[in-house]
Amino acid sequence: MVRSGVTNWSLRVAGERLRIKLRRTVSLRLACRAVVMRNKEPLVSFTFDDFPCSALLEGGSILETYSLRGTFFASLGLMGTTAPTGAIFGVSDLHKLIQKEHEIGCHTFNHYNAWETAPSEFQASIVQNREALDRYLPGAFFRNFSYPISCPRPRTKRMMSKYFDCCRGGGQTLNAGSLDLNFLKAFFLEKSSGDFDSIARLIERNSRERGWLIFATHDVSKRPTKFGCTPQFFEQVVRCAISSGATILTVCGALEKVRGKPSHASASELALDRRASGAKPAP
Numbered sequence: 001m002v003r004s005g006v007t008n009w010s011l012r013v014a015g016e017r018l019r020i021k022l023r024r025t026v027s028l029r030l031a032c033r034a035v036v037m038r039n040k041e042p043l044v045s046f047t048f049d050d051f052p053c054s055a056l057l058e059g060g061s062i063l064e065t066y067s068l069r070g071t072f073f074a075s076l077g078l079m080g081t082t083a084p085t086g087a088i089f090g091v092s093d094l095h096k097l098i099q100k101e102h103e104i105g106c107h108t109f110n111h112y113n114a115w116e117t118a119p120s121e122f123q124a125s126i127v128q129n130r131e132a133l134d135r136y137l138p139g140a141f142f143r144n145f146s147y148p149i150s151c152p153r154p155r156t157k158r159m160m161s162k163y164f165d166c167c168r169g170g171g172q173t174l175n176a177g178s179l180d181l182n183f184l185k186a187f188f189l190e191k192s193s194g195d196f197d198s199i200a201r202l203i204e205r206n207s208r209e210r211g212w213l214i215f216a217t218h219d220v221s222k223r224p225t226k227f228g229c230t231p232q233f234f235e236q237v238v239r240c241a242i243s244s245g246a247t248i249l250t251v252c253g254a255l256e257k258v259r260g261k262p263s264h265a266s267a268s269e270l271a272l273d274r275r276a277s278g279a280k281p282a283p
């Protein structure tokens with residue numbers, strides 16, 4: 001009886017793993033926007049999903065210490081709430097992010113699962129997030145995106161080029177040679193289980209292959225959730241990336257290098273330009 005229960009459970013786990021693997025294969029192979037990478041130097045970016053207050057307070061501050069900037073993917077529908085990744089940013093954090101010249105990216109308004117959500121609903125949530133951002137940071141807009149929770153359905157992935165210069169997923173690896181603008185690969189720090197050596201090896205490989213290594217995480221705190229990391233660990237990775245000689249840029253900044261041509265001003269730059277030109281601050 002017990003043995004049969006265990007067998008059923010094992011079969012369910014194996015089935016679920018296979019389902020996720022198939023989704024991932026379909027997602028990666030279809031609806032691609034392929035680009036040959038033209039960057040002359042290895043690139044590294046630091047990104048934060050959701051973004052919990054601690055990501056900006058701790059992670060952002062560490063980057064600023066080294067005169068670096070990060071990309072923060074926001075779901076404005078989560079603003080002021082407590083999510084599994086911790087206490088989520090408030091309006092004042094949005095202003096702080098812009099003041100500190102970090103970059104803001106879209107993560108849908110509702111933090112919708114990229115595979116489970118119907119493409120039309122997913123699209124409506126992207127538009128809703130854009131409208132909400134314009135209310136809080138007039139003139140600012142999202143140039144890039146990260147898929148919440150899961151890889152996207154091909155139909156969802158296909159429509160992203162209408163809204164964003166590039167979209168980030170996961171995959172625990174770097175981008176090299178060519179990349180898919182509809183699915184940039186990224187490495188989630190929390191999935192390393194604190195194994196710094198494997199990260200150091202990946203940074204080294206990124207230098208050798210002149211790639212673009214995009215790190216991702218959620219909260220950065222002394223007692224992180226299972227989706228985050230500690231400030232010490234985060235800083236160790238930042239220092240390793242710096243000493244590798246890679247150029248460390250926001251997602252928009254790195255994309256310019258990848259394309260080998262300048263792209264438009266980032267949302268942060270636009271908001272700053274607007275402030276400098278005397279536009280009223282958001283309520």
Ligand SMILES: [Zn+2]
Pocket residue numbers: 049050107111148149
């Ligand atoms: Zn998320």
